[in-house]
Amino acid sequence: MxxxxxxxxxxxxxxxxxxxxxxxxxxxxxxxxxxxxxxxxxxxxxxxxxxxxxxxxxxxxxxxxxxxxxxxxxxxxxxxxxxxxxxFLKRLAELRSVRDQRNEMMLEQLNELGVPITMEEVRASLKASKKIDETLGRPHIADALLRKGHVATIAEAFDRYLGKDGAAYVNPPRIExxxxxxxxxxxxxxxxxxxxxxxxxxxxxxxxxxxxxxxxxxxxxxxxxxxxxxxxxxxxxxxxxxxxxxxxxxxxxxxxxxxxxxxxxxxxxxxxxxxxxxxxxxxxxxxxxxxxxx
CATH class of the missing domain: 3.20.20.140 (Metal-dependent hydrolases)
Incomplete structure (x- = not known):
């Protein structure tokens, strides 16, 4: 089979x-x-x-x-x-703009919590540069948090900050x-x-x-x-x-x-x-x- x-x-x-x-x-x-x-x-x-x-x-x-x-x-x-x-591609681009907004809002929350991190640092942790039609998400922020020593594991990044119950979690309006x-x-x-x-x-x-x-x-x-x-x-x-x-x-x-x-x-x-x-x-x-x- x-x-x-x-x-x-x-x-x-x-x-x-x-x-x-x-x-x-x-x-x-x-x-x-x-x-x-x-x-x-x-x-x-x-x-x-x-x-x-x-x-x-x-x-x-x-x-x-x-x-x-x-x-x-x-x-x-x-x-x-x-x-x-x-x-369809235009609609996906609109969704990615909301995702970008969410990423920035999470970084703002992290900075307010005393966890300094910038989008430049998130992008710097990637293996290669993202193209315009590719996406950044919470795992990339978690990677940066780990690399900067703010958390010990990716799981901790989500548990403490980025997951649904995390201190920096935000959820801007999206489509139904x-x-x-x-x-x-x-x-x-x-x-x-x-x-x-x-x-x-x-x-x-x-x-x-x-x-x-x-x-x-x-x-x-x-x-x-x-x-x-x-x-x-x-x-x-x-x-x-x-x-x-x-x-x-x-x-x-x-x-x-x-x-x-x-x-x-x-x-x-x-x-x-x-x-x-x-x-x-x-x-x-x-x-x-x-x-x-x-």
Whole structure:
């Protein structure tokens, strides 16, 4: 049997590896497919598609869109969108501007708490310069805090400062999950709710299904076995596609976040279910384009 890992991050957002690295690791893990789902950007997709072609593994174009509902971060995964769609790219750029605003607000909070750190120091801790369509996030701030000696571990950075209950946590207004679903569908993609076990807001699922949600990430590195059973039942109830993903972000200081590529996987036939759920885009056969890229 061939398996797919449908949730991984690269340097284009807050991962530590290049898109090519992710594809290579997936190949070495014996996977049949890997999705590249960076936060609010598709900047790593084309490189991954090229690597997939060279290494003989199916690469699924994806994205993880940041949204907020009732003050809680909710992430919506999108698959098989036309990742060159101009309207979609413009919308993602708007989301990245909000993310940049959030980063600056967190740095202000840290400075007020007596933890001096600048955006220049955050960028200096990166392996390479970020491009305009790539994202900076909390893990990069955590790296800088660690390098400056303000915390002993990345986990401490999130527990003390950057996590939901951290002293420097802020959450500026963002789009609703329903808006992300609409954006993904309008770009010809398939929207899936990421790691629902992290939110504790199962009451959101049914309204999102009514908005066009097509799947749930049932199997995730941070889900317990009981949660996997629970969300599989919800997926079956609403006839949603059950997906799986490691949420791989690479290795930081000897620790892999969230888990290694292939540690959470599902039969590659699920990729075909996602393909069948795609939305047509007037004037372009984006499915054909995506398949040719892999």
């Amino acid at each position: 061939l398996y797919a890992d449908l949730h991984s991050h690269t340097f284009a957002s807050d991962g530590m590896q290049t898109p090519t690295d992710n594809v290579r690791i997936a190949t070495e893990a014996g996977l049949g497919a890997i999705a590249i789902t960076d936060h609010d950007t598709v900047a790593g997709v084309d490189e991954a598609l090229t690597a997939g072609k060279e290494l003989g593994i199916l690469v699924v174009p994806g994205v993880e869109i940041s949204t907020v509902s009732q003050g809680e971060d909710i992430h919506i995964l999108g698959y098989w969108m036309d990742h060159h769609n101009e309207q 999950p329903s808006t992300a679903i609409r954006w993904i569908k309008e770009a010809g993609g398939v929207p899936v709710l990421a790691h629902p076990g992290l939110y504790g807001q199962d009451e959101l699922i049914e309204p999102l299904v009514e908005c066009g949600l097509a799947g749930i990430e049932v199997y995730h590195a941070d889900h317990t076995p009981a949660q996997e059973v629970h969300y599989l039942a919800i997926a079956n109830k609403h006839q949603l596609i059950a997906t799986a993903g490691s949420d791989f972000h690479g290795e930081r200081n000897g620790i892999i976040f969230h888990s290694p590529i292939g540690s959470k996987k599902i039969d590659v036939s699920v990729v075909q279910l996602l393909l069948k759920a795609k939305q047509p885009i007037a004037g372009r056969d984006s499915l054909k384009d995506s398949e040719e890229g892999t």
